[in-house]
Amino acid sequence: MSTHHHVGERIRELRKVRQLSVRQLAERVTISVSLLEKVESGRRTPSPGLVAQLARALAVGPDRLTGQPYINGGETEDQIQSVIPELRRILLTYDNPDTLDVAPRPLAVLAAEMDHVAQMRQDGQYAPMGPLLPGLLAELTHVALASRGEEQQRAFWWLARGYRATNSLAHKLGYHDLSLTAVERVHWAADRSGDPLMQVTAAYLKSGAMIRMGAYASARRLLEGLEQEIERLAPEASLTEAQIAVQGAVLLKLAILEARDGQPGRAAQRLAEARAAAGLLPGDSTHYEMSFGPTNVRIHEAASMIDSGDTERALARLREWGAEQDRTEWELPTGIAKERASHHHIDIAAARLAEGDRQGAYADLAVARGISPAHTRYHPTVRHTAAALVRMDRHQDDRLAAFARRAGV
Incomplete structure (x- = not known):
């Protein structure tokens, strides 16, 4: 199995091409030198937000760092x-x-x-x-x-x-x-x-592309405008369930944006607003293919902490929510869109790896694959995390090696 050209190696190669030291690149993206060294060595999985920041600092697209699209091995068939x-x-x-x-x-x-x-x-x-x-x-x-x-x-x-x-x-x-x-x-x-809500949905998708490219100011303006547009659609501020769901999705997108832009206070504010909106719904919903409700608010709360680099607090929050269910950690309710559920476990796997819990990281990757094999196979964070686990595996775990091969590592 070859783990050559993981995201950290691509970052290191491009950094050298740009004639930047580790310290200079770290300063450009406002992270510690030690974190960048861990990313470059493959011992730390960079969050999507950090990948976007590094790509922008190195004057390339995020896909240049992640190595996408993935065309290798059996995937060519x-x-x-x-x-x-x-x-x-x-x-x-x-x-x-x-x-x-x-x-x-x-x-x-x-x-x-x-x-x-x-x-x-x-x-x-x-x-x-x-x-x-x-x-x-x-x-x-x-x-x-x-x-x-x-x-x-x-x-x-x-x-x-x-x-x-x-x-x-x-x-x-x-x-x-x-x-x-x-x-x-x-x-x-x-x-x-x-359909005005379909138009809002289209703009929402565009904001997601902006966030992935690190264009936070543009995405923020667009999303804030969408929030106001939904309010204008409702006479006397009486939103329908569909309007609440779409507006809630916009608020969650804003929360992730603020987390990636280094604004945890703003992210918390947007999460609070989304939580209030979710309280107006009878439960989790999928209006306009937007997964929104109490469950997705919690998923995004954990994700925003992970994107902010606060992986310890994200995992602690899972334990707090788990106590409400009389479990060790929070478990997603049934009925959540499989792509969304799989994404949650992929995020948590990266957080566990950052906290040194390699066994837990592998367990969450396995859960993600069980929920949605294709989503897990093609997700860049899975490849980064699986590759890091293989590099740190001193016992040559056959299960881990097989998982990494299926993930394209």
Whole structure:
């Protein structure tokens, strides 16, 4: 198994190319020299926020540091990879599509299939979802462009969801240029859907791309504007459940942004606002494919602490919440979107590794894989964490080695 070219090695190589010392680079991203040394040696998994900061300081995109897209080993044979060229063609010809060999199916049939695809997206089932997308997007595009009135708006509404699924697939596989194009197409379709909340959703996705690139000021302005826009949509401040859910997702995104931007106080304020919004809902919800509710607020609270570098407090909070369940640590309730649940355990694995709990880190990675194998396989933090665990493994644990191989290490 080769662990060459992990994220830390890429950082070190680019730092030398830029003729920066460890201290100079650490000062540029306001972290300690010892932390940067641990990252470069592969003993510490950098948070997504730190990856964005380092990429910006080194004048590259985050994908240059993470090594995405991952095309190596058995992944070159994945059917999921083969749909990427077709998706590029579909997104390029979005307003001037190729002629279909047969007439598109009725909108009701396409909507039902897209609803199924959206559920697969939330569950991280990328392999079965990917091959469905090109044909479905093509049919919906023809229906949307050929229809008029309310049916046309509905077709564009479903098309926006299809582009969202494309964005998620491209982002998870590491095709960030394709992901950004898909986000623009979500905007294009949402603007024609006649649904203001779908337009907010499109802008929300764009803010996520901004955060991943470290464009915090731009993302903050956009998200704060979205929060105000949702308030304007509600007469006499009486928000519907869907509006509350979308607004709550915006608040959680702001919390993560502030945590990554080194503003833990602001992050805590946004989390408090999201917690209050979640209290207005009967429970966890998925309006507009936004996982929002009490559970997701807690997931983001832990994630914001981890992104801020306070991994000890994040793990302590899990123990506090676990006591409420009469458990050692907090366990997610059933019914949470599998991609979201898997992501939580990936974050916690990185936090455990930072605190020196290698066995616990591996256990959380295994839980994440059990929840959503594809999401775990393609997540960069999994690769970083698994590679670090292998490098520190003195007993040559076969289970850990096998996990790392499956993760592409």
